[in-house]
Every structure is written in structure tokens, then in C-alpha cells.
Amino acid sequence: AAKEEGKGKYIIFDPAFLQAFSERVNMEKYLRKALERNEFMVFYQPQIRLRNGCIYGFEALIRWNSPERGMVSPLSFIKIAEDSRLIVPIGEWVLAQSCMFAKRLQDEGYGDYKMAVNISVVQLLEDGFVDSVLRILEKSGLNPEQLELEITESMIMESFHLVISKLDLLKSKGIQIALDDFGTGYSSLGSLKNMPITTLKVDKSFIEHVPEQEDNRNLARTIVMIGRKLGMRVVAEGVETELQLQHVKRAKCDLVQGYLFSKPLPELEALELVRSGRKYPVKEDKLPSEDL
Ligand code: C2E
Ligand code: MG
Ligand code: MG
Ligand code: MG
Secondary structure, three states: OEEEOOOOEEEOOOHHHHHHHHHHHHHHHHHHHHHHOOOEEEEEEEEEEOOOOOEEEEEEEEEEEEOOOEEEOHHHOHHHHHHOOOHHHHHHHHHHHHHHHHHHHHHOOOOOOEEEEEOOHHHHHOOOHHHHHHHHHHHHOOOHHHEEEEEEHHHHHHOHHHHHHHHHHHHHOOOEEEEEEEOOOOOOHHHHHHOOOOEEEEOHHHHHOOOOOHHHHHHHHHHHHHHHHOOOEEEEEOOOOHHHHHHHHHOOOOEEEOOOOOOOEEHHHHHHHHHOOOOOOOOOOOOOHHHO
8 A cells, every 4th residue: 555645655565465475475486496396296187088988188287295385276376487487497397297198108008198288378478389399299209189288268369369370380280279268268259260279178167057057058058069060179177066967968068077087186096097997987868858
């Protein structure tokens, strides 16, 4: 808060502001150390194909395993990592780890799994982003078709032409592009058609109320339909209940991801899951037919 007193102007800081500021500075320092000390981990959440219940791929999700704070969620540090640009080396590390993991699954004979990796707008706008992705991918030996980069609508709107040209280049190399949290941003249907998007992820806020709210159900169904009409793969994220599953199946989603199937897993557990050859029961249609 600023206050005017007499002839001079004094800025009086709120102690809470100062505290928040120093926490941010500290956090930045800790994140830098965390990277040096190798304290970040990548967890993998399976995406399941609705057609057969098989695992189609994984989404890579970062965690910070801090000796002092325990397992820290990305929601509490991604923003700070972006503001300090630390997200650039952190993001490269996540990409390298997850490409190597997918390659390992392939080398051990378990199959060609898709690996979806979240990309920050700060990374995407960085000079040399495309080269860096291609370099990391090549070093891992993974097929470009197995890598999917997840971006959000707001990222596209931020710097439309630059973003589209970078995505076009990546897509021309075979890399898949997913639009994450779809439906929460502002992208128009018209622009969606011309964007180099291969996969649409229906945001979990739509999935959440799908069973009991007809408007959400219709919205989710429409989004799936649009994606399919545009030739995209459609993923429902945040599926937590059997009823939600039944509805996204009815809507003809291709893939599902959510706690009903699995939480994001540490690498070893994800490996065990793949080794087990697990299939999820998704076939049976349990909804009454008037629901159509
Ligand atoms: P997102 O990309 O939309 O990822 C999906 C989030 O939903 C993940 O949260 C996941 O654990 C959670 N989730 C999965 N299934 C369910 C479910 O059934 N119910 C509910 N309620 N949640 C579910 P997480 O891992 O905490 O990540 C949060 C966000 O942090 C991600 O949202 C993404 O935007 C960002 N993020 C995560 N990893 C990275 C990364 O490596 N780089 C960047 N730039 N951002 C990341
Ligand atoms: Mg994502
Ligand atoms: Mg999402
Ligand atoms: Mg998100």
C-alpha cells in the first residue's frame, strides 16, 4: 500500500507483501538448488484407450521431492520457475527424462507408448526451443511420433504466429501436439481448424459434473465431436468415477486419464504397470439407453 504524507511520498510496504516477496526469492533459490541436486522427479499417468482398455501412453508430470518440504506439487512452483526462466532448464530435463523412459519401455519390448509432456509458454517462446526438442528427442532415440507436447489455448493466443510456426515445424517432424485443458480458454473453433493440433484434452472441469449436469454432458459431448470431426484424438482428463467413464465412452472419447484408472506413478511403478500387461475394464455399457 502506498500513502502520501506531507510533501514527500512514502511507500509503505505491507509486511505480508515483503514476506511473500522474500518467499518468492527464496523459492527461486531453492528451485535452482533442486535442479542442481537432482531433486525433481517425473511421475507418469497412464492414458487408456477406450476401445480396448489398454494403456496407450503416459502424461509426464513433474514433482519436486524436497528433503525439507516433502513431495511438492507443480502447482506451487511452475509459476515461479516460469517467472525466473528456470522452467527452461527444468523443462528440458523433464523432456529428456520422459523421452528416455518411453524409449526404455520400447527397448525392453513392451511396445511403443506415447509420451505426453507439458510445455510452458516461456519454453515455447524461447529462441532455439524447436532445436532443443529435436536434439533431446534424437539423443533419446525415441520416434518423434511417440512424443506429444501439451500446450494450452492461452499460449497460442499469446503470440499466435510465432507459436503456430514453431508448432508447425515440430509437427512436420512427426511430433504430436495436444491442446490441454481445452474449453477453459478462448480459442475459436475457426482457429482450431488451422492450428497444428493432433490431440484435444477435454478439461476436467467438464468431466467433473458430467453425470449429474446435462449442460456439462452436452458440452463435453460437443467438444469430443468437434475434435473428432477435425481428425484429432480426444482425451478426457480427470475421470474419477465409473459413471463419468460411462459418459465419456458414450461421447466417443478415444482416451481417458484419471484417478479411476491410476494416479501419476513414479517411474518404477509405471514400469511395473506396463510389465504387468494390465488391461482396464472399459467395455461394458452400463448406462440406460434413454440417456443417448
Ligand atoms: P495438467 O497438464 O492439466 O495435468 C493434469 C493434472 O490433473 C495433474 O496434476 C494430474 O495429477 C491431475 N489429475 C489426473 N487425474 C486426475 C483426476 O482424476 N482427478 C483430479 N482431480 N486430478 C487429476 P499435477 O500433476 O498436480 O499437475 C498440475 C499442472 O502442473 C499440470 O496440469 C500442468 O499444467 C503443470 N505441470 C505438471 N508437470 C509439468 C511440467 O513438467 N512442465 C510444465 N510446464 N508444467 C507442468
Ligand atoms: Mg497436461
Ligand atoms: Mg490438463
Ligand atoms: Mg492444467
